[in-house]
Amino acid sequence: MEGTMRGVCKMAPGKGAEYRTDLPIPQTGDDEVLMKVHASAICGTDLHIYGWNEWAANRMKNLPIVFGHETAGEIVEIGKNVTGFQVGDRISVETHIPCNHCFQCENDRRHICENMKLFGVTEPGAFAEYAPVPKDCIVRLGDGVSYEMGAMLEAMGAGVHGVEKAEVRGKAVLVSGCGPIGLMVAGACKAHGARRIIACDILPEKLKLAEAMGADVTINSMETDIVQAVRRETGGAGADAAIDITGNGRAIVAGLRALRKGGRMVSVGLPSGEIPVNLTEDIIYREIQYTGVSGRQMFATWDDCMEILQSPGFSLEPVMGGRYPLDGFEDALAAIQGGAPGKMLLIP
Ligand SMILES: [Zn+2]
Ligand SMILES: [Zn+2]
Known part of the structure; x- marks a missing residue:
């Protein structure tokens, strides 16, 4: 897909991040889908990226980059090596990107892969209108799971x-x-x-x-x-x-x-x-x-989450903290740092 998009970008080492309106829409690689983002949630990790602590500085060597990893949206483009998904499918994203060939990956522990990359940290993420999603990290949303709930599943899964x-x-x-x-x-x-x-x-x-x-x-x-x-x-x-x-x-x-x-x-x-x-x-x-625990089992925990969402009496509504537009991300961060309860969402 050609054109530009809005998004929140970590531009350079040091504190801060920038809302931009001129970011290129990511090219869809052969092993990826392009997701139109409907909702993303802010994680403690995003605060570390914004504040640039040691954890972030050690991992983010590829600036500038769009960050944000807790997200849900719909597939708008599909790379040629991706099977089993269609344009229009509603999805969420597993953050841990496995290599598929290390000891852990070969023994059904892809979530603790030895060569793990991280969506929205080492690779481009989802505080934007569009995000490239590696094929190993696509999770189909269950019926009745809204995009806002979908954006909370990654954190819920941990x-x-x-x-x-x-x-x-x-x-x-x-x-x-x-x-x-x-x-x-x-x-x-x-x-x-x-x-x-x-x-x-x-x-x-x-x-x-x-x-x-x-x-x-x-x-x-x-x-x-x-x-x-x-x-x-x-x-x-x-x-x-x-x-x-x-x-x-x-x-x-x-x-x-x-x-x-x-x-x-x-x-x-x-x-x-x-x-x-x-x-x-x-x-x-x-x-x-x-x-x-480190992340979620791929993908048993995601299935478990989808089931919990359907269980009688369970609601994510109390966990919903607030909804902000992309250009309001600093207000959302301030709310979290001020101790406001619940999850803050960015809606592109
Ligand atoms: Zn997170
Ligand atoms: Zn691996």
């Missing part, structure tokens, strides 16, 4: 992958952190049949939303000791599983201590550096199983 690893059915689960992913985790725990969902955060308005997503109990960790509160809520035993979305060292340690012996801890949130943990007392003697 959380749902954590819920899958925590094996929550019939369990008492602690969910630490009630930002957009934590809210979706709470809802997914419910859909997966958790017996009791205990959500914690430091902001009352986020805890309210967690209740709307199905949390049975909410705890403000500024006011209440998490470990004691979880024990009280579980008849003294402790939680069977804990899912951390905060990445905060103190919250992680509290989560470990709130588990019963033999419980399972899953980290979804990323600490920004090393954190001190007493392995002997908090993990080894208590036989805690601890794992992390």
